[in-house]
Amino acid sequence: MHIEVISSVNEARADRFTHRTAIVIDVLRATSTMITALQAGAVSIYPVETVLEARTLQRQGYMLAGERFCRKIPGFELGNSPNDFTPEVVQGRRIVLTTTNGTRAVHKAMRADFVLSAALLNATACAKAAIELRRDVVLLCAGCHDDFALEDGLCAGLIIDRLKALSSSSVGIDDFGTAMLGLYHSSKECVAERLTASSSGKRLIKMGFGRDIESCAQLDTSGIVPKLQGDMIIVG
Numbered sequence: 146m147h148i149e150v151i152s153s154v155n156e157a158r159a160d161r162f163t164h165r166t167a168i169v170i171d172v173l174r175a176t177s178t179m180i181t182a183l184q185a186g187a188v189s190i191y192p193v194e195t196v197l198e199a200r201t202l203q204r205q206g207y208m209l210a211g212e213r214f215c216r217k218i219p220g221f222e223l224g225n226s227p228n229d230f231t232p233e234v235v236q237g238r239r240i241v242l243t244t245t246n247g248t249r250a251v252h253k254a255m256r257a258d259f260v261l262s263a264a265l266l267n268a269t270a271c272a273k274a275a276i277e278l279r280r281d282v283v284l285l286c287a288g289c290h291d292d293f294a295l296e297d298g299l300c301a302g303l304i305i306d307r308l309k310a311l312s313s314s315s316v317g318i319d320d321f322g323t324a325m326l327g328l329y330h331s332s333k334e335c336v337a338e339r340l341t342a343s344s345s346g347k348r349l350i351k352m353g354f355g356r357d358i359e360s361c362a363q364l365d366t367s368g369i370v371p372k373l374q375g376d377m378i379i380v381g
């Protein structure tokens with residue numbers, strides 16, 4: 146198995162995904178939110194790039210969720226805080242999600258044979274699912290506004306660590322992936338601190354979303370692996 150890591154959406158050329166399994170990572174907060182929503186019983190998540198597309202789907206019974214500048218979009222039922230996606234709120238619902246980076250990243254990865262969503266919450270489950278799909282793997286760090294985001298790179302390193310431990314075949318890693326594996330190994334005793342000190346973490350704290358960082362910093366608390374099927378993300 147060969148593993149490549151793409152540092153941000155900006156670097157995500159379509160040809161990097163062909164014949165591969167793509168793992169999209171947006172720890173703060175979109176992919177953590179997707180995992181939490183599906184864990185809480187949401188039926189599906191429809192990732193869209195614009196607020197207008199989301200509003201159009203509201204008439205078809207979708208629950209609208211997402212953020213701009215970290216805050217809930219006016220008229221939407223939910224923002225991008227994983228803690229708001231409780232069973233009471235989302236069980237049985239079809240959700241449309243639009244966020245600044247994460248949902249854009251899912252769209253960039255759509256050329257892949259399979260598209261999975263990962264965060265710290267489901268890293269090991271996601272690595273296992275990727276191994277079962279028997280393709281080379283490309284990890285797409287969503288990043289922030291086209292730049293690399295530390296929390297996504299750290300999670301990529303964690304998933305590479307798990308892929309290496311669990312794969313029965315030999316594993317080759319590109320240079321950026323090797324660097325992210327090193328980042329994970331040097332951070333594993335202080336994951337929450339790394340998230341808090343990251344640019345995205347500082348921004349979320351400033352905006353009053355510090356509690357979300359605590360939730361997103363949990364390792365392997367979920368066995369849910371969101372998987373793209375057509376336009377929808379469902380439990381894989």
Ligand SMILES: O=C(O)[C@H](CS(=O)(=O)O)OP(=O)(O)O
Binds near residue numbers: 173244246248
């Ligand atoms: O809602 C979030 O945490 C971010 C917003 S921003 O890019 O940090 O302003 O969006 P996401 O798509 O989850 O990275």
Ligand SMILES: [Mg+2]
Binds near residue numbers: 247294345
């Ligand atoms: Mg992010």
